[in-house]
Amino acid sequence: GLKAPHLNIFCGNTMVQHDPQGDVAFLHRNIVKFLPEGNNTQKLWQVVQQYNMHQDLRFYEVRGDVDHRWFPSIRKCYGKRINYLRAYSLTPIEDFPFAGLEDEIIGHVVEGEQIIKEAGWVTKATEPPVTKPPRKQKKKKAKGRKKPEAKQ
Numbered sequence: 001g002l003k004a005p006h007l008n009i010f011c012g013n014t015m016v017q018h019d020p021q022g023d024v025a026f027l028h029r030n031i032v033k034f035l036p037e038g039n040n041t042q043k044l045w046q047v048v049q050q051y052n053m054h055q056d057l058r059f060y061e062v063r064g065d066v067d068h069r070w071f072p073s074i075r076k077c078y079g080k081r082i083n084y085l086r087a088y089s090l091t092p093i094e095d096f097p098f099a100g101l102e103d104e105i106i107g108h109v110v111e112g113e114q115i116i117k118e119a120g121w122v123t124k125a126t127e128p129p130v131t132k133p134p135r136k137q138k139k140k141k142a143k144g145r146k147k148p149e150a151k152q
Contacts, residue, residue: 001079003047003090004070010090011071012079013044022053024096031076036116040109042073045102047090049079059087 001012017026027045034040051060064076071077080088093099 001047001049001077002044002071002074007070008082008085009070010047010049010079010081010084011074011077012049013074013077015078016048016050018050024048024098027098027101031078032074034105034109036113039073040113041106043102043106044074045093047092048096049084049088049090051088055087 001010001014003010013029013031015026015028015030016024017028019025029044032042032044061080062078063081064078065081066076084090093102
């Protein structure tokens with residue numbers, strides 16, 4: 001995830017899955033996808049937020065927040081955003097054996113974009129889903145009431 005400069009504000013953008021021994025087993029970058037015509041060179045893996053396994057479970061909390069003041073390019077941040085120091089740790093990505101993985105992935109994405117452009121394939125940016133307005137509800141007739149008789 002990302003950490004706001006000079007502040008203890010965290011923005012999780014990748015799910016970090018662990019094996020039974022607590023070691024990182026899998027990274028799933030789900031919030032910010034690599035998309036055609038997208039900002040595919042943006043690095044998002046600065047720190048990894050991990051729950052301290054010996055901490056009281058009352059302090060375990062994962063939630064989603066939108067905070068465009070500190071992270072304008074991220075749609076939604078996950079993890080413990082603030083006040084996390086009691087139960088969570090932030091470890092720089094450089095301290096993990098997969099520290100260069102994001103650079104390698106971005107390199108493959110850029111290479112793929114170049115192949116697509118050279119081949120002349122037309123790509124369209126993925127459009128966000130459109131939310132339809134709510135349907136108007138029909139008025140229901142009350143049961144048991146008689147229609148008024150027509151006057152002549």
